[in-house]
Amino acid sequence: VSGPAIILVEPQLGENIGTSARAMLNCGLDDLRLVQPRDGWPNAKALSAASGADRVVETARVFDSLGAAIADLTRVYATTARPRDMDKSVVAPREAAAQLRAFESRGERVGVLFGPERRGLSNDDITLADAVIEVPLNPAYRSLNLAQAVLIVAYEWIMAAPPPLQPRGGYAPTPTTKAELLGLFDHLEAELDACGFLFPPDKRPSMVRNLRNMLGRGNLSEQEVRTLRGVISGLANLGRTRRADKE
């Protein structure tokens, strides 16, 4: 497999799934993932709209949650049509393609998220991403069809030559998978619920998003995620118990 996974979150129309598959294959991509497609799966309309890109539709994988869909990836970008007030770096598709190629050349597995036709990705979805892709279109008419958004991202991917120089030196960890990162989030949030930190309840969602954005921004390595989980356990006094159990 090479090139980013294309992850459609709660896509509504089968036709758009099919034409997205077609846009992917046009640009040499074939890892299509669907999170809770509205009309179920398989979808005859998706297959007929794929016209020639059937294989991409047939091998698409369906997931119950965005977390499951990105579990094996180490770097995920989220597409948005309208500006969001989030602590994420915002890049155009061309820049995104160059960055994702650089990550892939270091052995990372990358992916791009696309939201439902009507409302786009939720802020909670975007929180799980490392950066946001915004297409610098006509400010007076930004509404892109789903497959056309997929096409622009995929087209920039195929047009981007692999980076001439391998990035080296500096900070180059073994990147963590999204599954490990989500495990860290769950662990932290469970303990923060236990100690009453995530209070009052109506503030909880935004507090959780802020913590996830903060932890996600650090580009943590596998080892660091393990260390942070140890820190959480240690502070919550589970660490000593576990050490005692081991001895």
Place this chain on the structure above:
Amino acid sequence: VSGPAIILVEPQLGENIGTSARAMLNCGLDDLRLVQPRDGWPNAKALSAASGADRVVETARVFDSLGAAIADLTRVYATTARPRDMDKSVVAPREAAAQLRAFESRGERVGVLFGPERRGLSNDDITLADAVIEVPLNPAYRSLNLAQAVLIVAYEWIMAAPPPLQPRGGYAPTPTTKAELLGLFDHLEAELDACGFLFPPDKRPSMVRNLRNMLGRGNLSEQEVRTLRGVISGLANLGRTRRADKE
């Protein structure tokens, strides 16, 4: 008027005319011309597929011949999916956009031709063009939907002089002072000493360095440092409560 005219030669499906209009307006183009649309004109399906780009469809002009459609233009490029054996210069969409912008800046009126869905432009049509645009896609699957071909050409046009991203969003925190960051380190390390996490003593210096590197990398804001200190206090109090319960 600015930007190339988009000329659809004998388009077959109204839906494709509508989605092409949408792709044009996404990229700031509005001069749509149709040569002998198969299903006549006006076309209700074109209008409904335009969703928001109605004006482009409503002001589209219909012509009996390609010659009439391009009569007022001085420079015309033809798109093809498959290579043609013609004495024409062949360029990719990015190069074409740069060239067409250069012509326009000298006062020329430019346009791009797109053929019918099933068979593309005829050789006679291409003969009327000054150059050929070929999209360098996956050689194993080059068949682009009409509106997606229009999108790529129009997208490269707008990207050749993109509207500026509105200055907002992105990650631009109030940066924390080093004193605050060191206060966070001291707080965390004191609590980790208290719960026995930084053990054994000969490992302590490298564990502390790893934690400090990790926290320093995230480029934390003042607010985030305060949040993290709250997290540490919350978890540490939880730990003390649990220890007290056990005793």
